[in-house]
Amino acid sequence: MMTTRMASLKVPEVVPPPAQDCERLRKAFHGLGTDEEAVIRVLGHRNESQRKKIRETYQQLYNKSLIHDLHSELSGHFLNAISLWTYDPSERDARLINDALKKKGSIFAAKKGVKDWQVIVEIACAFPPQHLLAVRQAYCSLFDCSIEEDISSHISLPLRKLLVSLVSSYRHDKEVVDTIVAKMEAFQLREAIEAKQLDHDYVMWILGTRNFFQLRATFDSYKQHFSSSFDEDILKCGNGDFNTLLNVAILCMNCPEKHFAQVIRKSILGLGTDEDSLSRAIVTRAEVDMAKVKIEYVQLYKTSVEDDVKGDTSGDYESFLLTLLGTKQVWVG
Known part of the structure; x- marks a missing residue:
């Protein structure tokens, strides 16, 4: 099996041709009931470029969308997770942002609150700049407007800013x-803290x-000169939605693996x-830095992501998440 240094995804040394994966x-x-484990064996061990080839080949061979067939054959949280995984990452994240803004009740829907806007911050601050650009382009293509336009239509100041x-x-x-x-x-950030003007133009800039x-x-x-961190001082200015979201942005910029370790922990507690x-x-994060997230998780919570996932999920959903975490061994040839 092969994996990148920070990713948890495991890909076989010899990957079958896309047509063979599509046939599987x-x-x-189309058997007697859906073979969910077979779906995991294929998609759960293919990287972004390999999944793209599978989607394209599936469309060519069967004149049908793989995503559509996943929705026809699977259900529940397993469907939600494997759909996210199978989409092109830029389209996936464009859809996540749109759903966070519009709450249309799609498979990506989450509970209302700052957590919705947190999705947008993650995509903007915890990925390389090229990914955000691709997401913005995908958003325009999918929804006929820009992310900025939809944020302005659905979110009020100062969060909008x-x-x-x-x-x-x-x-x-x-x-x-x-x-x-x-x-x-x-020092400029400190001035904003002292004035309690965290939405000041120069802070945003x-x-x-x-x-x-x-x-x-x-x-x-900042920490060297003021003996406390910027995020700690933000909390001293209040615990409103803006301050909470600003701290999410700073953590995603500064230590994304810690942020996602916290997201996983909060989702389970x-x-x-x-x-x-x-x-x-x-x-x-399975193809980005999940190996680092798992290390951070152990340091923060003295238990493993895998053990907590096993304790809080079940069935095909559990099997798929453990596969992406690189701990569930299945035949992938």
């Missing part, structure tokens, strides 16, 4: 840091413009499971 999926759909600033950004993605600028902007390496240097400089958040966290 077709058989899984923060979210538009984040999704409109196209950051420089190389490790370029100016320590003088970092110190200067750390700093957070929505600077590359992530520069921002981490700024946050480090309490009465019932928040399957939407659990699925989103595992699906969107």
Whole structure:
């Protein structure tokens, strides 16, 4: 099996041709009942480019959408998770943003609250700039308007100002840091804290413009000069929706693996499971940094993601999540 250093996804050394994968999926759909394990064996062990080839080949061979057939054959949280996984990542995230904004009751729907806007922040702040650009393009293509337009139509100030600033950004993605600028902007952030004006234009400009390496240097400089972190001081300014969401943005920029470890933990704790958040966290990070998320999770909670998933999920849904986490061994040849 092969996996990238930070990803948890495991891909076989020799991957079958897309037509062979499509044939296996077709058989899984058309036997006596759906063979969900066969679906997991194929899709749960293919990377983004391989899944794209499977989608395209499936359409060519059977003149049908693979996503459509998944919806016809599967159900529940398993369907929700594997649908997210099978979509092209930019389309997946465009749909997640649209649903967070419009709450149409689709398979991606989550409970109302700051958690909805958190999805938008994750996509804007926890992925490379090129991904956000692709998501913005996919959004325009799918919904005939921009993300910024829909945010402006559905969210009021000051949250609108923060979210538009984040999704409109196209950051420089190389490790370029100016320590003088970092110190200067750390002091500007402090001024906003002292004035309790966290939605000030220059705060939005700093957070929505600077590359992530520069921002981490700024946050480090802030802590060095003021003996507390910027996110800690934000909480001292209040615990409203804006402050909560601003802290999510900072954590996603500064340490995305910690953010997603927290998302997974919160989705499992309490009465019932928040399957939407659990699925989103595992699906969107399995090819990015889930190996780091799992390490962070153990450090924070003294237990493993895998054990908590096993304790809170069941059936095909559990099997699929464990497959993406790289711990459930199935035949994939």
